[in-house]
Amino acid sequence: MTLHKSARDLLAGGIFVAFGLAFGYASYGYDLGTPLRMGPGFFPLALAGFLVLLGLVIALAGVRNTEDAPLGAFPVRGFVLIIGALMVFALTIKGLGLAPALFLTVLLAAFASRRTKPLAGLVMAVALPAFCIAVFIYALRVPVPLFGPWWPM
Known part of the structure; x- marks a missing residue:
């Protein structure tokens, strides 16, 4: 087409x-x-x-x-992983807490592109949550727990 x-x-x-x-x-x-x-x-x-x-x-x-x-093909993989990442965040933020929920979200979203290598995805899944924690938890003092009740600590 x-x-x-x-x-x-x-x-x-x-x-x-x-x-x-x-x-x-x-x-x-x-x-x-x-x-x-x-x-x-x-x-x-x-x-x-x-x-x-x-x-x-x-x-x-x-x-x-x-x-x-x-027009090109519809990127089904990217669409599913991005929507899935948003749903994982929404479903796990209260139970797992900010750090693990962001880690899972970024990891899923990183692999929406076929060009993302596993190491690059892992680096993003560690670096972006660390930045968000520094900004939202420590700088802005948003009252979101780092680890929730589901986290085995």
């Missing part, structure tokens, strides 16, 4: 716009606050606006581009 590059860009732009609108709608359930005293809904709304803007720019580029290019 061959589509114009413009069709690919229009599809990608539409997906960005749809996600941006959905997150923007969801952010209105929280207090927005003001730019000086931001509420919990301010940042998600700003991020949603950025997604919509990015989607419109990508779609506009698609309208201007008329080159032929194959």
